[in-house]
Amino acid sequence: MSKQELEVLGQDAVCCPGLSAAPLDEDQAADLAKIFKALGDPVRLRLMSMIASRGQGGEVCVCELTPAFDLSQPTISHHLKLLRQAGLVDCERRGTWVYYWVQPGVLDKLGAFLTTARPGGAAA
Amino acid sequence: MSKQELEVLGQDAVCCPGLSAAPLDEDQAADLAKIFKALGDPVRLRLMSMIASRGQGGEVCVCELTPAFDLSQPTISHHLKLLRQAGLVDCERRGTWVYYWVQPGVLDKLGAFLTTARPGGAAA
């Protein structure tokens, strides 16, 4: 069910000594921007939060997500697809229902990317 | 020079036990989405990285940022404005030049927001 997903933050990743470590080159910036863009929408952020709240290994059925919004079902499905394509979540169909979970480690890696200080030390 | 800026992540903040702590309500999600949206563009991400690379207390002159891109000066100015409005950076004019720096603490708070595990523990 998963499609082509980004893998910028993985072990095998292209990227990421940290935002503050050194100026990003264009490719790194483009890949990472897709992830942040995926989080840059209130609906997707809430979806992400609802899924992540289940903790590691936790799953949420789409049927629990959709009614939490005043939006049509296709819209929610669309947002979930974007989160998937950003590599933030993954999903699996089990019988009638589809379950989503947070891709393990992504949030930690993203957080570390923002937090990690540059090697040098203080100011220039 | 600064205008109205977001303050969702501050001490006085509305928000943020963490993305995974509990489902975000609409207001929290809307405020945080603006911040992620600001980072969700390759140009702004590179700008952010260039500024942040100067370390805490470090500053960058716009005249150093603009030539790093194949974009017009107004476009860079526009992106810097969005970063400012998201509360990620601030700036000051000194003589002819304008200097930008990262709003202290924002990156750490954002990172913590993503990383912080929920109080409960593991899965549901």
Add this chain to the structure above:
DNA sequence: GGCCTGTATTGACGTTCATTGATGCAAGCT
């Protein structure tokens, strides 16, 4: 004063995005 440099703002244009109703597909049930 006038001129020049650096930066922000404005207005316009093309592209991308969020949203919807309609439709399609998968799986369970009778």
Add this chain to the structure above:
DNA sequence: AGCTTGCATCAATGAACGTCAATACAGGCC
């Protein structure tokens, strides 16, 4: 088989976004 439910995809529309040229503003220098 047919019906029903849950979710994804498609096609269309309006809004938001990124970009630029032109312009305006601020400060230094003559």
